[in-house]
Amino acid sequence: DGSSTVFPVSQAVAEEFRKVQPGVQVNVGVSGTGGGFKRFTVGETDISDASRPIKDKEAAEAKANNVEYIEMRLGTDGLTVIVNKNNSFVDCLTITELNAIWKPGSTINNWKDVRAGFPDQKLRLYGPDTDSGTFDYFTEEVNGEAQMSRADYTASADDNVLVQGVSGDKGGLGYFGYAYYQPNAANLKALAIDNGKGCVEVAPESIEDGSYSPLSRPLYIYVNKASMARPEMKKFVEFYLDEGAKLTNEVGYVASDQNVYAENKIKAGL
Known part of the structure; x- marks a missing residue:
């Protein structure tokens, strides 16, 4: 759930994932970055789509609810x-x-x-x-x-x-x-x-x-660490990081380079 900007990427990844894992149901919603973090920081969702970094007060809310997370940069959007x-x-x-x-x-x-x-x-x-x-x-x-x-x-x-x-x-x-x-x-x-x-x-x-400044901005997904213990969730995140760059570009954004995606995988323990 979360950012309407990141939604097309997550939706595309979910659709491709269903083709290879038809038994796994992936629900992708939209409630805005802030709306997504409201749910994510209380443990309601596994992944939060975001078109800005998590705010200090949101991070504090996650900590208060024992929600540990991994921040993964997907790419850049031009507002x-x-x-x-x-x-x-x-x-x-x-x-x-x-x-x-x-x-x-x-x-x-x-x-x-x-x-x-x-x-x-x-x-x-x-x-x-x-x-x-x-x-x-x-x-x-x-x-x-x-x-x-x-x-x-x-x-x-x-x-x-x-x-x-x-x-x-x-x-x-x-x-x-x-x-x-x-x-x-x-x-x-x-x-x-x-x-x-x-x-x-x-x-x-x-x-x-970077010449389209100042309206270029980063795109992220935030992953609940505890959710990664579920095999289907781990498979989905791995699939997201394997296919995310291609699909980020396909929907019209500029994907981060492969080094960033490799770092994301390391952070996720993949």
């Missing part, structure tokens, strides 16, 4: 800022402009107030809810502090709701992980981001080389 595909006036936004739009107390509700020369077009915002690691990461990088954001936007833990919202709203603006943009690219337009060094488009290459 993608999107508008309606018929939006013809914006191709790139600066981090300063994103901050002006999304900061707490922002009253920008029209594109003409974002930048001089933009048309008189109602601006409606779509984004992840407050349990989301994507929300944490975006607000920290754009607004300077995690969880600090204006609240008057359409919020959902389901990225497909955000896709549908922006694709059906001519003045819409939203953000989510790159793997949700790719299959919906025909219905959406991804914006380049300017952090002061010029506009950089989101793509596997810019995510990997």
